[in-house]
Structure formats: structure tokens, C-alpha cells
Amino acid sequence: MHEIILVFTLMSELNSGELIKLKRLIKELKSKEGRGTELISLYIPAGRQIADIMDVLKSEYSQAGNIKDRTTRHHVQESLVSIMQRLKFFNKASENGLVVFAGYIAGNAPGNEKFEIYLIEPPKPISIYLYRCDSHFHTDILEEMLKVGNKYGLVAIDREEASFAILEGSNLEILETITSGIPGKHRAGGQSARRFERVIEILAHEFYKRIGERMVKYYLQDNKVDGIVLGGPGPTKNDFVDGDYIPADLKKLIIGVIDLGYSGEEGIYELLQRGKELLQKVELVKQKEEMDNFLKLLNDDPKKLAIGIKEVINVLNQKNISKLLIVEDSIIKKVEYICQNCNTLNEEIFGNDPLLKVKQNLKCKICGSENIKITSERDITDEIVDKAIELGAEVIYLSKNISESESIRSNFQGIVAILKY
Numbered sequence: 066m067h068e069i070i071l072v073f074t075l076m077s078e079l080n081s082g083e084l085i086k087l088k089r090l091i092k093e094l095k096s097k098e099g100r101g102t103e104l105i106s107l108y109i110p111a112g113r114q115i116a117d118i119m120d121v122l123k124s125e126y127s128q129a130g131n132i133k134d135r136t137t138r139h140h141v142q143e144s145l146v147s148i149m150q151r152l153k154f155f156n157k158a159s160e161n162g163l164v165v166f167a168g169y170i171a172g173n174a175p176g177n178e179k180f181e182i183y184l185i186e187p188p189k190p191i192s193i194y195l196y197r198c199d200s201h202f203h204t205d206i207l208e209e210m211l212k213v214g215n216k217y218g219l220v221a222i223d224r225e226e227a228s229f230a231i232l233e234g235s236n237l238e239i240l241e242t243i244t245s246g247i248p249g250k251h252r253a254g255g256q257s258a259r260r261f262e263r264v265i266e267i268l269a270h271e272f273y274k275r276i277g278e279r280m281v282k283y284y285l286q287d288n289k290v291d292g293i294v295l296g297g298p299g300p301t302k303n304d305f306v307d308g309d310y311i312p313a314d315l316k317k318l319i320i321g322v323i324d325l326g327y328s329g330e331e332g333i334y335e336l337l338q339r340g341k342e343l344l345q346k347v348e349l350v351k352q353k354e355e356m357d358n359f360l361k362l363l364n365d366d367p368k369k370l371a372i373g374i375k376e377v378i379n380v381l382n383q384k385n386i387s388k389l390l391i392v393e394d395s396i397i398k399k400v401e402y403i404c405q406n407c408n409t410l411n412e413e414i415f416g417n418d419p420l421l422k423v424k425q426n427l428k429c430k431i432c433g434s435e436n437i438k439i440t441s442e443r444d445i446t447d448e449i450v451d452k453a454i455e456l457g458a459e460v461i462y463l464s465k466n467i468s469e470s471e472s473i474r475s476n477f478q479g480i481v482a483i484l485k486y
């Protein structure tokens with residue numbers, strides 16, 4: 066079950082060490098490259114029999130025999146053997162499934178490749194099977210799993226120090242604190258006081274430039290944040306924002322400048338408290354924008370939309386989806402039932418309609434008989450979301466708290482998609 070966790074609702078999990086470790090690992094894995102298309106990513110769904118996976122890997126092994134480049138062929142086959150050796154110790158994927166990354170990581174010179182293998186038990190059940198051999202690892206599904214909302218940059222500054230942090234969902238990571246070395250004010254009088262002021266101005270200018278450089282690195286390059294909140298005591302923060310220290314594309318990400326009692330790391334924690342409402346509002350504003358865009362398309366170009374579960378599943382199968390909008394507590398279920406009259410196995414997919422009511426109306430699609438027996442019923446929400454992610458679509462969870470969600474839920478079964486073309 067996924068939810069868009071509005072920022073701070075999970076403050077108590079701020080120190081969820083495991084999650085932070087896993088995020089760091091993913092970041093590291095993302096940076097790794099193979100010398101050719103030889104890095105293997107394998108997602109095994111929860112509860113899947115390992116024997117099945119072994120069969121697939123064996124066939125991948127023999128297919129890899131066709132790879133022309135000798136070293137690549139060698140690397141792929143060795144990696145597959147290594148994965149199989151490790152999988153032997155499992156007979157079933159763990160409760161949440163298993164993610165495997167393996168391959169020879171390119172070194173600084175040809176021949177310096179080093180074999181690495183990672184087995185990761187994901188934090189939530191995986192519903193999709195994926196095998197990929199590429200020049201990089203496919204971490205996106207795992208990443209999306211850890212994502213619980215937008216990413217924000219937090220900066221707390223004054224003349225003495227500046228701290229930089231990233232807030233993602235409930236997870237706060239303090240990145241760095243830098244100091245200016247500017248001495249306190251009012252140390253001398255008269256002539257030397259003026260000179261002293263000038264030196265301080267120069268030092269402050271240098272310090273702001275450093276702050277600007279860090280922000281570019283942390284919020285544009287290393288991470289793509291959805292917004293930045295800046296705070297601190299006194300006028301420094303405004304001098305900085307009004308000055309020419311950051312490029313325009315970073316400046317437009319600033320969603321608020323807030324007065325604080327502290328700077329540095331303490332300032333960051335204060336910013337979390339004071340910025341709470343602001344950030345929640347931004348989160349909702351973004352969702353509203355997505356909704357407006359959807360409603361506009363509904364009016365102007367409805368062919369670009371898939372509405373309701375069946376249409377969405379259809380465009381997923383056609384691999385034609387650019388955005389998936391889903392109300393946060395939607396549940397999509399697949400029910401299979403057998404007709405007692407003609408023995409046909411039917412299936413039906415349901416959304417947020419009250420399932421009970423729908424069940425009472427189940428009919429055989431062949432003979433129309435109402436004498437049916439339900440054989441299975443399962444939640445396929447995650448499968449649908451995972452598939453959209455795998456196809457490169459952006460997934461947007463709509464909070465229950467915005468009024469439009471209710472109309473998406475009642476009119477479109479809580480799920481709509483925007484097509485690629």
C-alpha cells in the first residue's frame with residue numbers, strides 16, 4: 066500500500082538508519098558503470114520460487130554466449146554464475162522479494178574491472194519481475210519504493226555559518242556545515258572600524274559565493290530538489306537571496322525565506338518546524354497543478370488520457386504512458402471467478418468501487434450466468450504502479466486532502482494516466 070506521506074508526518078522515523086543506508090547504497094550503485102552492456106539488474110517478486118528464476122538465468126547464460134565482444138561475454142556469463150551460486154541458498158525469495166545487482170565495474174583502465182554483487186531485501190514487497198543487462202544498474206524501481214514525497218533543500222545561514230540539508234518525505238539528511246571565519250562585529254573604533262567593516266564585507270561576499278556554489282552542487286547537480294526553503298537570523302539570508310550569488314534556475318526553486326533564531330545545524334531543525342506548513346502547502350499545490358493539467362487535457366485533448374483502471378491497464382500494455390495519477394489510498398483488485406454453469410474462468414478488475422457491491426453483480430462473460438464462484442482475489446495496485454515506473458512514467462499520488470481527489474475517485478476509480486503520444 067503506498068501513500069504520499071506529507072512531510073513531517075513521520076518525524077519519529079527521522080533516524081531510520083536502515084533506510085538511510087539503503088539510500089546511500091543506491092546512490093553508490095547508480096554511479097557505477099560497466100565497460101560494456103554487462104551490468105545485471107534482477108528484481109525477483111515477493112514469494113517467487115527461486116527454481117523458476119534459476120531457469121531464466123540459465124537461459125540468459127546460454128543467450129549471453131552470442132555476445133560478440135569476448136570480454137563482455139565473459140563478464141556477463143561469470144556474473145550470471147555468481148548470481149546463481151548465491152541464489153542456491155534461497156528456495157523462495159524473501160517476504161518482500163529480492164533485488165540483485167551484479168557485474169564487473171569499470172576501473173580506471175581496461176582490465177581493471179572489479180566484480181561486485183549486491184543482494185538487497187527491499188523495504189516493501191516487489192511485484193514486478195525484471196532482468197536487465199546494461200551499462201549501468203537499474204535502481205529506479207528500488208528508488209521509487211523509498212520515495213515518500215517530494216525532495217526539498219533546506220539551508221540555514223547567517224554571517225558565521227551555513228548548513229545544507231535535504232528533506233525527502235520524513236527523511237532528513239544534513240549534508241554539510243560551512244563557516245565563514247568572519248569575526249564578530251564592533252571590535253575597534255574610528256578609522257580602523259571602517260576598514261574592519263570593509264574587510265568583513267569582502268569576507269561576507271566570498272562566503273555567499275561559497276554558499277551559492279554548495280547550493281548548485283547539492284540542489285541542482287547531486288539532487289534534483291522540488292523546492293528550497295532558506296532561513297536564518299537577521300538580514301543575511303535576504304542579502305544572500307537578493308544578491309547575485311546563485312543562478313536563476315536555482316533561485317526559482319526557492320519557495321520560502323523564513324526568519325529563524327538559529328543558523329547552522331540547529332537552524333535546519335528550526336527550519337523543519339517553521340517551514341512545515343509551507344512545505345505541506347507546496348506539496349498540495351504541486352498535486353493541484355497536476356490535477357489542473359489533467360482537467361485541461363480532459364477538455365482540450367481527451368485522446369491523450371486514460372481514465373479508470375481498464376484504460377490505464379490498456380495504455381500500460383501499449384507502453385504509452387507518461388504520467389500516472391493515483392489517489393493515495395486507491396486499491397485495485399483483480400478477482401478471478403469460475404462460472405458454475407459453463408466452467409469458464411473469468412476475471413474482473415475493480416477499483417475503489419465498493420467491492421462488495423460489485424461482487425454481487427459478477428456474471429459469466431460467456432453465458433451470462435450469475436452462478437459463479439470466486440477463485441482468487443488480489444491487490445494489484447503495486448503491480449500497476451511498478452509497471453508505470455518501469456516504463457519511465459512519472460507517478461503522482463494525489464492526497465485525499467485535495468478536493469479534486471474525491472472526483473477522481475468517484476468518477477475515474479481513483480486512477481488516470483496521461484499518454485506519451
Ligand SMILES: [Zn+2]
Pocket residue numbers: 404405406407408409429430431432433434
Ligand atoms: Zn458461463
